[in-house]
Amino acid sequence: MAPSSVETTTITAPAEKKRPNDLSAYDFSKLEPYVHPPETKEDLPWSELVTLDLEDYGRPGGKERLAKQLEHAVHHVGFFYVKKFGLTQEQVDRQFTLAQHFFKLPASEKEKYECNYAAADYNGWRRPGRAQVANTNDNIEIYNIPKFTPDFAGKYDYPDLLKAHLPEIETFQRALHANVVLPLLRLFAIVLQLPDEEYLVKQHTYEKKSEDHFRYMLYYPRTEEEWKAAKYGATGGHTDLGTVTLLFRQPVAGLQILGEDGNWTWVSAQPGTITVNLADTISHLTGGWLKSSVHRVVAPPQDQRQYKRTGLLYFARPHNDTVLVPITDSPLLEKAGVRPGFDGTVTMEEWVRAKQTLQLNPEIAKKRWAERGDGKVEVLKGWHDQKYKE
Ligand SMILES: O=C(O)CCC(=O)C(=O)O
Numbered sequence: 001m002a003p004s005s006v007e008t009t010t011i012t013a014p015a016e017k018k019r020p021n022d023l024s025a026y027d028f029s030k031l032e033p034y035v036h037p038p039e040t041k042e043d044l045p046w047s048e049l050v051t052l053d054l055e056d057y058g059r060p061g062g063k064e065r066l067a068k069q070l071e072h073a074v075h076h077v078g079f080f081y082v083k084k085f086g087l088t089q090e091q092v093d094r095q096f097t098l099a100q101h102f103f104k105l106p107a108s109e110k111e112k113y114e115c116n117y118a119a120a121d122y123n124g125w126r127r128p129g130r131a132q133v134a135n136t137n138d139n140i141e142i143y144n145i146p147k148f149t150p151d152f153a154g155k156y157d158y159p160d161l162l163k164a165h166l167p168e169i170e171t172f173q174r175a176l177h178a179n180v181v182l183p184l185l186r187l188f189a190i191v192l193q194l195p196d197e198e199y200l201v202k203q204h205t206y207e208k209k210s211e212d213h214f215r216y217m218l219y220y221p222r223t224e225e226e227w228k229a230a231k232y233g234a235t236g237g238h239t240d241l242g243t244v245t246l247l248f249r250q251p252v253a254g255l256q257i258l259g260e261d262g263n264w265t266w267v268s269a270q271p272g273t274i275t276v277n278l279a280d281t282i283s284h285l286t287g288g289w290l291k292s293s294v295h296r297v298v299a300p301p302q303d304q305r306q307y308k309r310t311g312l313l314y315f316a317r318p319h320n321d322t323v324l325v326p327i328t329d330s331p332l333l334e335k336a337g338v339r340p341g342f343d344g345t346v347t348m349e350e351w352v353r354a355k356q357t358l359q360l361n362p363e364i365a366k367k368r369w370a371e372r373g374d375g376k377v378e379v380l381k382g383w384h385d386q387k388y389k390e
């Protein structure tokens with residue numbers, strides 16, 4: 001497929017429809033549908049990841065089967081796929097369509113919804129090119145949407161394009177939480193042999209204040225010179241800050257996982273799946289036993305370099321008042337002798353603020369990373385992030 005066939009023109013409301021409250025110009029019938037670019041034909045070293053069929057969850061013995069399937073993945077790999085998660089392909093495609101049309105809005109419109117970077121508030125629009133990657137600017141544009149709960153109601157405004165579809169976005173986000181995040185947390189509880197299968201679920205209810213968010217993400221193509229300056233993305237190794245990250249099928253290859261053997265492998269685009277990775281918070285809650293996996297997004301293979309890479313993600317996080325200490329009633333964690341990662345008490349709210357301050361403010365990050373001079377930064381109370389193998 002030629003690149004032009006996945007490009008679309010921006011849909012703007014016809015002049016006579018520009019009345020407030022008339023959002024019909026943004027009906028899906030009027031928005032050109034998003035089309036994924038074709039998959040790469042290159043033979044890449046792909047990661048071997050397990051796939052959980054979430055339909056099995058409700059069947060007799062299903063939870064135990066799925067937990068068994070997860071044991072190795074969550075302790076050693078930190079990545080896996082889920083399928084049959086209760087959303088139709090059409091629902092997923094419509095979110096990609098909204099993402100595509102959002103990113104095509106002019107910057108003058110998007111900047112009305114720009115993140116308050118200085119306040120470490122990541123919700124809203126994050127403009128591309130804010131951070132330096134190796135010797136060039138980043139190529140990432142993001143729009144983050146918080147939970148639809150009273151804590152966030154009225155705090156953020158949306159462009160008309162999204163206002164016209166907020167109920168559907170909310171349904172989608174809530175479905176991800178209820179159909180994927182909560183069942184996975186019960187499976188983790190089974191893996192950890194917790195007496196209370198709801199232990200982690202109780203720290204992640206949708207209604208209580210937490211920083212879960214839904215994300216539209218766009219990676220712009222780069223020229224060869226730009227990729228060279230960016231070291232082809234090799235310096236981007238990181239862990240995510242929350243509990244789990246959900247990434248919808250991404251046919252433009254780029255995502256790589258750092259394995260226990262020290263090698264990077266590529267994540268492939270399995271039809272009908274969501275890629276799930278474990279992140280820092282679930283690692284803090286288990287003293288590192290559940291693995292916050294190191295990953296990065298590198299230059300796509302040559303046959304996909306010309307495409308924009310559009311992502312849909314959901315970041316799950318515990319309630320803001322959750323104290324990030326290892327769970328005490330897991331016989332498995334007790335046997336493993338896990339230890340807290342922080343010197344002192346840290347709540348989720350503090351952890352989010354500390355990590356997001358570094359992520360959203362390149363100047364602060366540069367200074368803080370330079371403080372120690374050993375490739376590490378103290379994020380909070382004795383917890384360090386590091387630079388990973390290029
Ligand atoms: O786009 C991807 O494949 C992963 C993005 C990612 O790692 C992140 O946003 O933290």
Ligand SMILES: [Fe+2]
Nearest residue numbers: 238239240295
């Ligand atoms: Fe990530």
